[in-house]
Amino acid sequence: MRKTILTAVVLSMFLSAPAFAENKNRSGAFADDFEEYRSLGVGLLLKEGQEHLLSGMEDNSQVLRTEKGAANIVELSAQLDEAYAVYAEEKYEEAFEKFITIARAGSAEAQEMVGMMFAQGQGTKQDDVQAMRWLERAAQNFQPLAMHHVGVRYFGGQGIKRDVLNAAKWLSLSVEFYGDDTSDASERARQDLKNMMARLSLREQRQVQNAVREWRTENKAGIKIWERKKSQQEQIDQKKAAGQ
Numbered sequence: 520m521r522k523t524i525l526t527a528v529v530l531s532m533f534l535s536a537p538a539f540a541e542n543k544n545r546s547g548a549f550a551d552d553f554e555e556y557r558s559l560g561v562g563l564l565l566k567e568g569q570e571h572l573l574s575g576m577e578d579n580s581q582v583l584r585t586e587k588g589a590a591n592i593v594e595l596s597a598q599l600d601e602a603y604a605v606y607a608e609e610k611y612e613e614a615f616e617k618f619i620t621i622a623r624a625g626s627a628e629a630q631e632m633v634g635m636m637f638a639q640g641q642g643t644k645q646d647d648v649q650a651m652r653w654l655e656r657a658a659q660n661f662q663p664l665a666m667h668h669v670g671v672r673y674f675g676g677q678g679i680k681r682d683v684l685n686a687a688k689w690l691s692l693s694v695e696f697y698g699d700d701t702s703d704a705s706e707r708a709r710q711d712l713k714n715m716m717a718r719l720s721l722r723e724q725r726q727v728q729n730a731v732r733e734w735r736t737e738n739k740a741g742i743k744i745w746e747r748k749k750s751q752q753e754q755i756d757q758k759k760a761a762g763q
Contacts, residue, residue: 615642
């Protein structure tokens with residue numbers, strides 16, 4: 520059973536005010552950062568930063584299998600739990616080292632935490648460029664919270680050249696990937712997107728919509744894997760909730 524951990528490393532913004540830090544509530548079972556990915560055609564190309572989607576796979580004729588990576592899933596999941604436990608004890612330097620090790624192994628959730636810790640200067644020197652680098656990797660790996668904060672950083676020019684259209688694109692993707700989530704974080708993303716789009720002309724809004732469609736097309740294979748992973752995790756959570 521994974522522990523409920525309250526982290527305080529979330530960056531947020533309302534477009535009518537400066538960005539500010541706020542608590543991020545993580546409760547219940549954390550979504551695993553690796554799953555058993557099946558039925559991926561040979562020759563599948565993923566964008567840089569999505570290497571974990573192919574981690575542990577073997578070329579089995581026409582299909583890439585992931586049986587070999589199953590043990591890594593359990594191991595890295597346990598390491599992530601341990602990193603959160605250390606973070607909860609406010610041992611930030613130790614937690615940072617654990618998170619960055621797991622992030623380098625491909626964990627999207629760990630990449631997100633590394634980015635936030637760089638942003639806040641927790642356990643490491645504050646560095647907006649590194650924060651953006653890791654948050655963007657997590658965003659490319661379909662983490663909606665990271666997508667939100669990448670949008671925030673593009674809007675504010677933190678660690679990256681200011682780009683309002685890119686900001687709107689990532690905020691749009693954040694809301695899309697939050698789906699029917701009703702958490703405070705998801706509601707904040709929706710409000711930020713609403714405020715952002717109100718600032719854009721109709722032409723700019725169409726440009727953002729086209730950019731979102733292009734991103735989805737480029738990441739079509741990875742999104743299918745992510746959706747399968749999410750469905751599997753929801754089934755696991757339902758069984759846990761039912762006491763099975």
